[in-house]
Amino acid sequence: MASTVAFIGLGIMGGRMVKNVLKGGYLVRAYNRTVQKTDEAKALGATIVGSPKEAATGADVVITMVSDPPALTAVLEGPSGVFAGCRPGALIIDMSTVDPGTSQAMAARAVSSGLRYVDAPVTGGVAAAAQGGLTIMVGGTADDFAGAKPVLETMGKKILHIGPAGHGSLMKLIVNQVGACIITAAIEGLALAAKAGVDPKIVVDVLTERSPLIGRTAPKILAGDFSANFSLRLAHKDVQLALSAARSLGVPMFSLATVAQFQAAALAKGYGEQDQTATMQILEDLIGVKARAR
Numbered sequence: 001m002a003s004t005v006a007f008i009g010l011g012i013m014g015g016r017m018v019k020n021v022l023k024g025g026y027l028v029r030a031y032n033r034t035v036q037k038t039d040e041a042k043a044l045g046a047t048i049v050g051s052p053k054e055a056a057t058g059a060d061v062v063i064t065m066v067s068d069p070p071a072l073t074a075v076l077e078g079p080s081g082v083f084a085g086c087r088p089g090a091l092i093i094d095m096s097t098v099d100p101g102t103s104q105a106m107a108a109r110a111v112s113s114g115l116r117y118v119d120a121p122v123t124g125g126v127a128a129a130a131q132g133g134l135t136i137m138v139g140g141t142a143d144d145f146a147g148a149k150p151v152l153e154t155m156g157k158k159i160l161h162i163g164p165a166g167h168g169s170l171m172k173l174i175v176n177q178v179g180a181c182i183i184t185a186a187i188e189g190l191a192l193a194a195k196a197g198v199d200p201k202i203v204v205d206v207l208t209e210r211s212p213l214i215g216r217t218a219p220k221i222l223a224g225d226f227s228a229n230f231s232l233r234l235a236h237k238d239v240q241l242a243l244s245a246a247r248s249l250g251v252p253m254f255s256l257a258t259v260a261q262f263q264a265a266a267l268a269k270g271y272g273e274q275d276q277t278a279t280m281q282i283l284e285d286l287i288g289v290k291a292r293a294r
Contacts, residue, residue: 061151100245
């Protein structure tokens with residue numbers, strides 16, 4: 001077991017994941033841009049530091065869990081970044097959702113500095129993050145995957161080696177691509193049912209047999225609760241990254257392009273910090289009926 005882990009990014013997911021790393025017996029030095037979000041980790045024994053570099057200094061493993069490619073670049077590079085603090089041979093595990101190109105570029109940068117690197121994004125949502133039940137998709141060498149696996153097992157129930165650098169990130173974009181399409185299709189189905197006078201709750205009960213994701217997300221729609229489990233802003237970011245990756249490989253994404261436009265309309269209405277299901281409100285405005293449980 002690595003004795004010291006640097007954990008950078010204590011947001012909705014990272015703040016829950018770091019607790020499981022601590023429960024796994026690791027010493028943790030944590031950094032988050034917003035200091036107020038570090039209180040729970042500190043109470044559980046994490047040492048809170050003032051920069052990514054300080055967190056990484058002397059650490060055996062560095063975990064990053066940030067919002068997007070620019071945020072990842074910001075915490076890794078520069079005089080206060082992770083690369084500046086890591087000792088030779090340290091293993092960087094990026095668990096953020098970024099594009100494969102960014103993962104490959106950061107991996108190359110790490111290797112050129114005598115470091116090891118894997119991209120290891122997650123799926124499963126907030127509840128799985130809290131319970132240590134995430135599915136973790138890893139891109140990198142077989143040796144680095146083996147090195148990362150012990151600490152990843154504190155956070156996940158299923159740890160998969162997808163392939164070389166960037167493949168974990170691509171797998172995560174595929175997961176979120178499919179999820180965004182499922183949620184959009186369910187929203188359209190709920191709108192159709194509500195307009196026709198069918199009880200939306202019955203629709204959700206039936207559709208959940210097709211996709212557990214609908215069962216997890218639709219009840220909040222029926223309650224009129226669009227508080228964010230996974231914000232529309234981040235969901236749209238992932239859809240755009242998936243479209244960009246597809247374009248780079250010459251793969252058309254017909255349905256995903258439509259989902260992106262639907263999300264963009266909701267963003268234009270100011271729903272970006274609401275849940276990704278907030279797109280429901282666009283259809284409700286258009287049809288003049290709300291899809292709510294009776």
